[in-house]
Amino acid sequence: MQNVSMEKIVSLAKRRGFVFPSSEIYGGFAATYDFGPLGFLLKKNIEKAWRRWNVESRTDMVEIEGAIFMHPRVWEASGHVGGFADTLVEDLVTHKRYRADHLIEEAGIMASAGGLSLQEINDVIEANKLKSPDGNPLSKSKKFNQLVKTHLGATEDDTTLVYLKGESCQNIYLDYKMVQETMRLKLPFGIAQIGKAFRNEITVKNFLFRTREFEQMDVQYFCRPKDAGGYYDEWKKNRWDFYTQCMGFDKANVRWRQHEKNEKAFYATDAWDIEYKFGELDFKEVEGVHHRGSYDLDQHAKFSGKDLSYLDEETGERFNPYIIECSGGFNRLFLACLFEFYREEEDRTVLSFPAKLAPYKAAVFPLLRNKPDLVARAKSIFDLLRAEHMVAWDDRGNIGKRYYAQDEIGTPFCITVDFQTLDDDTVTVRDRDTATQKRVAVGELADFLRQR
Ligand code: GAP
Numbered sequence: 311m312q313n314v315s316m317e318k319i320v321s322l323a324k325r326r327g328f329v330f331p332s333s334e335i336y337g338g339f340a341a342t343y344d345f346g347p348l349g350f351l352l353k354k355n356i357e358k359a360w361r362r363w364n365v366e367s368r369t370d371m372v373e374i375e376g377a378i379f380m381h382p383r384v385w386e387a388s389g390h391v392g393g394f395a396d397t398l399v400e401d402l403v404t405h406k407r408y409r410a411d412h413l414i415e416e417a418g419i420m421a422s423a424g425g426l427s428l429q430e431i432n433d434v435i436e437a438n439k440l441k442s443p444d445g446n447p448l449s450k451s452k453k454f455n456q457l458v459k460t461h462l463g464a465t466e467d468d469t470t471l472v473y474l475k476g477e478s479c480q481n482i483y484l485d486y487k488m489v490q491e492t493m494r495l496k497l498p499f500g501i502a503q504i505g506k507a508f509r510n511e512i513t514v515k516n517f518l519f520r521t522r523e524f525e526q527m528d529v530q531y532f533c534r535p536k537d538a539g540g541y542y543d544e545w546k547k548n549r550w551d552f553y554t555q556c557m558g559f560d561k562a563n564v565r566w567r568q569h570e571k572n573e574k575a576f577y578a579t580d581a582w583d584i585e586y587k588f589g590e591l592d593f594k595e596v597e598g599v600h601h602r603g604s605y606d607l608d609q610h611a612k613f614s615g616k617d618l619s620y621l622d623e624e625t626g627e628r629f630n631p632y633i634i635e636c637s638g639g640f641n642r643l644f645l646a647c648l649f650e651f652y653r654e655e656e657d658r659t660v661l662s663f664p665a666k667l668a669p670y671k672a673a674v675f676p677l678l679r680n681k682p683d684l685v686a687r688a689k690s691i692f693d694l695l696r697a698e699h700m701v702a703w704d705d706r707g708n709i710g711k712r713y714y715a716q717d718e719i720g721t722p723f724c725i726t727v728d729f730q731t732l733d734d735d736t737v738t739v740r741d742r743d744t745a746t747q748k749r750v751a752v753g754e755l756a757d758f759l760r761q762r
Contacts, residue, residue: 314589314652320517322659323648326719328352329518341514341521348719349644351669351700356643357504357527359666363556364529365502371529372493373502376481382472384484385457387613388606390476393576395453397431398512401442402449409512410451413440425572428452458508458522478505478526479637483606486532486631487618497620497631498533498541504640516591518641525640530633534622535604538632542580542601545634549584549599557643558664559650563587567595577605584638586646596646597638604630651720658713661720662743665762670721672759673702675712677728688727691737691752695725699759717742722762725755 323329327346333339345353365371385391397410410431411423419438426434431451434440442448456476463470475481482501489501504527514520533541550566553559569581580601585593607630611618619628647667653660665671672695676688685705695701702721704712709726716724726738736749739758750758 314649314654316517316589316591319589319645319648319652322652322661322718323349323517328648341511342523343518343521348669352647352663352667352720353640353644355667355669356640356647359556360504360527360552360638360643361502363552364500368500370498371500371502372489372495374482374485374489376478376485376503376505378475378506379462379472380475380480380484383613384480384610385473385476387609388476388480389576389609390457390473391455394457394476395455396512397426397428397451398454399431399435399442399451400449401444401446403446404442404444406442406444407454407512408442408448410435412513413442413448414438422570422573425570425574427572454510454512456509456511458510474508475506476509477637478503478507479528479530479635480606481505482528482530483610483633486530486607490532490620497622498531498537500529500531502530503528516588518645519588519591519594521641527638527640527643529636531635532620532631532633535629535632538601538603538634541634542599545636546582546599549597549636549638553584553586553596557647557650557667559586559646563646563650565593567593575600577602579603586642586649588645589649594642595639596642597636600635600637602633602635604632606633607631658717660717660742663720663722665722668720668722669700670702670716670719671699671762672723672725673704673712673716673721674725675703675709675727676705677709677726679705683732684727684729687731691725691727691755694752695756695759698756713740713745723759 326348328349330344330346331338332342332344365373398407399410399413400407411426414420414423414434417440419434428451435448440448458474460472460474461470462472482503486501504525506523507526508523511520511522514522531541531545553564554561563586565585567583567585574581578600582599583595584597586596587593607618611630618630620631621628651662653662674688674692674695676684678684692701692703713724722742724740728738731737735752737752738747739750740747
């Protein structure tokens with residue numbers, strides 16, 4: 311990765327149809343984004359790679375897709391109604407609100423202020439005479455619950471109050487017993503899910519990095535309490551390999567950070583973040599690996615009155631399994647892919663995605679658009695390839711401009727149909743990364759792309 315700025319990433323993402331600001335014609339809506347046509351394709355490919363790595367290549371994992379609306383008691387049991395809060399301070403002049411820990415970190419007072427109590431935050435603000443970004447005095451700190459609320463039903467009162475998912479994984483805990491029984495699973499096993507989460511973040515900035523609606527990619531691994539430490543280490547290694555091998559990120563851009571004692575979420579007995587170097591934002595969390603113990607199953611058993619224990623057929627023992635959680639943010643992974651693979655060269659900008667992630671695997675061009683024979687042959691090759699792969703068509707401008715446009719969206723191969731094609735049924739295949747060209751027989755093209 312080159313030292314690329316967020317501004318360049320945001321600009322390319324919009325210009326080339328990866329990410330659009332939501333509700334743009336109304337002036338946009340803070341920190342909400344739509345994935346455009348190429349962003350959607352990249353998203354699907356990232357999800358496919360994640361699924362292949364975490365579920366399909368293993369025999370101990372299954373995947374579910376849960377609903378966004380859940381019984382409101384779920385969020386009481388999970389601890390979110392009582393404890394899912396950030397600390398805010400208010401600018402006493404403008405009344406803008408800020409996350410207190412972020413202000414302290416951005417002022418360089420502490421590297422990590424997430425675990426400070428209200429009193430400690432007030433003390434730090436006072437001792438350092440910390441002001442708002444507009445230079446005004448700050449209020450005392452207070453807690454602000456992040457759950458997004460709405461009402462379902464014909465009235466709007468306490469009886470119809472529901473929460474949007476504050477973390478996507480809760481369906482997995484509620485469904486774990488049905489999954490285990492219907493799939494006849496034995497410990498250890500894991501349940502994966504890619505699902506939406508919603509958080510009423512006090513401050514949102516940095517493009518896709520912190521938004522109020524986002525997706526999480528979860529693995530929740532259920533095991534015997536005595537085995538949890540070993541599986542925690544195993545999953546940590548797995549997650550490192552996922553970023554550096556499956557996604558192909560440079561090891562220099564990924565690192566681990568353990569949560570301080572007072573920083574851990576209320577459910578975690580141990581917590582490590584995988585951080586990615588997002589350009590000028592520096593290293594920031596992209597995934598959390600949490601040792602949740604039996605907290606979630608204990609809580610849901612207590613609040614629902616239902617037995618969620620697992621019967622160990624070998625020992626005859628009953629217990630609530632321990633859970634190892636790997637919870638990655640999809641939006642952050644998507645953004646990391648843009649940072650990681652963005653490259654500027656003298657005469658071109660390249661997104662050097664691995665072929666499995668690239669929105670289009672190849673683009674097909676007729677050398678000249680005003681030669682009907684070339685166009686017809688190119689169209690037939692385009693149709694042949696798109697039966698199996700996502701392939702782009704381009705017959706505008708000259709070949710150089712077409713290469714430039716495909717490099718910028720990360721297409722690994724450009725296939726040109728020229729006069730020689732009409733003679734010997736070979737085409738020119740130009741490699742995005744090396745810009746070298748070679749001739750390949752049309753009959754071998756589908757296989758050539760399949761192997762990439
Ligand atoms: N179930 C565990 C859980 O929710 P978390 O650390 O709060 O843990 C997991 O969230 C991941 O979700 C984070 O590592 C991050 O990538 C992503 N995430 C959290 N809040 C986010 C936000 N406001 N915008 C984008 N991604 C977010």
